[in-house]
Amino acid sequence: MPQNIPSGSLSTAPDSKGLNVRPDLLPESFFFLEKGQTFSQDTNGKFGANGTVFRTTSKVSLNGTGKIYTICQGQVFLQPCGGDSTKVNAILKPFNQPVKGLAIKYIVYRGLNRSDFFEGDLIKSTATTGFVDVIKKEFTGLYNMLGITVPPFTAQHIGFPVGNSQSADDLIDDYFLKISKVQTTGSTTTEVDSKKAFELPMIPRGTHLGNATGxxxxxxxxxxxxxxxxxDPNPFKLNLAFARSTDHVLDQAKGNTAFEKKLMRETATQFLDVAAFYGLHTQGKGKVHMSDNSVLQTTEEIAGQISGFKTADTTYLYIQGSRQRSYNFYGNQNLEGGTHNIKIGPTADNLSLEQFEAGWPVKELVAQPLLVIQLTTDNNDAAAMYVKQGVLHADTPNEDYFIRGKNLLQEEGNGVDTNFTKPITFSLSKTSANKTVASFVQLIYEGKTVKITSETPGPNPGDPVVSTAYDLKDIDDIFGLINVTPKVQSKGGNELTYVIDQNLLLIDFENKAGGKDIATVTTKKVEDVIMKNDTESLKRVTYETLLNNIRQNVGAFFESRAAYQDNSNSGTVSYSDKINNFYTPEKPYYLQPVAYTDNEAKRVTSLSLHLEDGSVSSKKILGITFTENSLFIPLINQQQINNPKFYFRNLLEDPNASYTSQEQRVYKKYSLSVIGEDQAGELIIVAPTQQVYVYTFDNVTFTSDEYAKWMPSSYDFSGVSENMKLPQI
Structure with a gap:
């Protein structure tokens, strides 16, 4: 269920000076080495860029053999370590995230001693580590509870491959998110897929995982x-080949085309330096637990513990730009006639003009006391920045860490270069000796309009190609996930899967004062079935935004916008085949159907989004039928479109123009197309031969007539009736 956040207690709140400050992050994790274990790192082992390669593995040298610990609670999956038969790698999938707002998919430990886990193909008989102790107790306890003789505890029981039982091309997700299926023949029950005949153990934070030597x-x-x-054209895959590497680098040479090399560079934004991860604990009352039960909490303590990393004083800058790509991925941020697109330095008076993405789109700043940046802008009224991670300096005005309008854009005059934003300053943690502590800054920025050129053949044979330029609208950058396959698998039968894109988006909501509210959201896609009558049903697809954070301008005479945070985890939902289990958004939201006559004298049904308390929606929804959605899949495949999203083309020349129905209802009508990157990395728009129209009269709910018209008008949408319980996802 969503969590209601009162308008006065959103993600930030004013301090005594009236400045916006972020609440404490409260990061809490366990240090991966034993207390007192010395370690060092040279340039060849450090995280980050080195020419055309980017090292994602932070590799440290140990003095002899050291104990290795789980950083957080999670499931553990063991794999071979390259060709070294004496080593293994461990992949930890967090169950409890150690830092609020930082979604970690995997933590990979490379180069643990195999002898601490296995004796041949069996789990070690004597528990010399906490990990083996935990899994042996659970394994033995299960069979004792069932009253069955405990069988030999093999490596395969916890997913470790034997022989060629697993392929290096298998995705890691296939093992963590597996659904086991068994078949029984006589009195024998076996796993249908032998590769999935295992259970990955859940291990507590701070468990002695194993040992590493050297x-x-x-x-x-x-x-x-x-x-x-x-x-997916990206040469990099999160597969078992990645999991098994002795250490890992992203190599642009693995890309066969310029676009593949670009996607390989983009992949660097998926990784984080472990030194910066621990350095983040100096911000917001963090705690780093140690093996002797001590807890590091001060900047001095944490900085001292990570001092062995070569990057112990490095700050990393990540900037997400348009369409959830890195800053200037589409070349739209460059100054006219050049490649520069950022001013960066330690003070506003000492900034260098640079190209942000030169080499790799992760900026590394060593021993920098403060971070000041200015980004390029065309000064459009929707230009905005959100600080996802980082601490804004008191001199940088903001609205709950949203920066827009007069806080972002400069005014002309006095030699001011309005091609750039105002200076944005970030505070960095420093020790008493004024030494910067490793950390990272993550921004979402949309400061320049993305322009797309669409070319169509002339009206007659031999006529020149007609080029049409479009500006990417806010709504065109929201609904993706069109051709994705969820890895959280359905068990079959009456169960639907839904999938969520965890990357944040900046979107606008028009408010009744004539201005715009701004929010960060993730997006969800879910398929459902709605009954048309007692015997016929209709498959549908719903795309929905999930609120992460919002900043709104509320006047005394206008309703406030809802600030209900949504659940942002992929999963499944069960339904019954005895009742009408169509999809609706989670309470307190509900949908209402409205029928009217459109501009072509056609009777049309649309949906509008409401809240039980009468506040204004902070959610956007696109709903089309499964058949309509399926029209776009061949287009994406045939054109080999990457990162596709729905493009909304207003049928009127003015993209902001509306129709008025015979019932005097004002509405907009859009024809859906797909916008995405072709194999050269250029943005293109393609439309199906059979057009798909969606309608809206509240500017937040966009539905096709076929999707909306089967919604029961007699249903009490403000609650859940006893005879028709809706799946709430």
């Missing part, structure tokens, strides 16, 4: 969502 590597992989994309 060196150990750590990768932190950030979470983008539990789904796969068909025909």
């Amino acid at each position: 060196s150990v590597g750590i990768d932190i992989v950030l979470n983008e969502g539990d789904y796969t994309v068909a025909n």
Whole structure:
């Protein structure tokens, strides 16, 4: 269920000076090495860029053999370590995230001693580590509870491959998100898929995982969502080949085309330096637990503990730009006639003009006391920035860490270069000796309109191609996930899966004062079935935004916008085949159907989104039928479109123009197309031969007539009746 956040207690609140301050992050994790274990790191082992390669593994040298610990609670999956038969790698999938707002998908430990886990193909008989102790007790306890003789505890029981039982091309998700299926023949029950005949153990934070001799590597992989994309051209895959590497680098040479090399560079934004991860604990009352039960909490203590990393004083800058790509991915941020697109430095008076994405789209800043940036802008009224991670300096005005309008854009005069935003300053943690502590800053920024050129053949044979320029609208950058496959699998039968894109988006909501409210959201896609009558049903697809944070301008005479945070985890929902289980958004939201006559004298049904308390919606929804959605899949596949999203083309020349129905209802009508990247990385728009129209009269709910018209008008949408319980996802 969503969590109601009162308008006065959103993600930030004013301090005594009236400045916006972020609440404490309260990061809490366990240090991966034993207390007192010395370690060092050279340039070859550090996280980050080195020419055309980017090292994702932070590899440290140990003095002899050291104990290795789980950073947080999670499931553990063991894999071979390259070709070294004496080593293994461990992949930890967090169950409890150690930092609020930082979604970690995997933590990969590389180079643990195999002898601490296995004796041949069996789990070690003597528990010399906490990990083996935990799994042996659970394994033995299960069979004792069932009254069955305890069988030999093999490596396969916890997913470790034997022989060629697993392929290096298998995705890691396939093992963590597996659904086991068994078949029984006589008195024998076996797993249908032998590769999935295992259970991955859940291990507490701070468990002695194993030991490493000489060196150990750590990768932190950030979470983008539990789904796969068909025909993904990115050469990098989160597969077992990645999991098994002795250490891992992203190599642009693995891209066969310029676009593949670009996607390989983009992948660097999926990884985080473990030194910066621990350095983040100096912000917001963090705690780093140690093996001797001590807890590091001060900047001095944490900085001292990570001092062995070569990057112990490095700050990383991540900037997400348009369409959830890195800053300037589409080249729209460059100054006219050049490649520069950022001013960056330690003070506003000492900024260098640079190209942000030169080399790799993760900026590394060593021993910098403060971070000041200015980004390029065309000064459009929707230009905005959201600080997802980082601490804004008191000199940078903001609205709950949203920066827009006069806080972002400069006024002309006095030699001011309005091609750039105002200086944005970030405070960095420093020790008493004024040494910067490793950390990272994550921004979402949309400061320049993305322009797309669409070319169509002339009206007659031999006529020149007609080029049409479009500006990317806010609504065109929201609804993706069109051709993804969820990795959270359905068990079959009466169960639907839904999938969520974890990458945040900046979107606008028009308010009644004539201005705009601004929010960060994730997006969800879910399929459902609605009954047309007692015997016929209709499959549908719903795309929905899920609120992460919002900043609104509320006057005394206008309703406030809802600030209900949504659940943002992929999963499944069960339904019954005895009742009409169509999809609705979670309470307190509800949908209402409205019928009217459109501009073509056609009777049309649309849906509007409401809240039980009467506040204004902070959610946007697109609803089309499964058949309508399926028209776009061949287009995406045939054109090999990457990162596709729905493009809304207003049928009127003015993209902001509306129709008025015979009933005097004002509405908009859009024809859906797909916008995405072709194999050269250029944005293109393609439309199906059979047009799909969606309607809206509240500017937040966009539905096709076929999707909306079967919604029961007699249903009490403000609650859940006893005879028709809706799946709430």
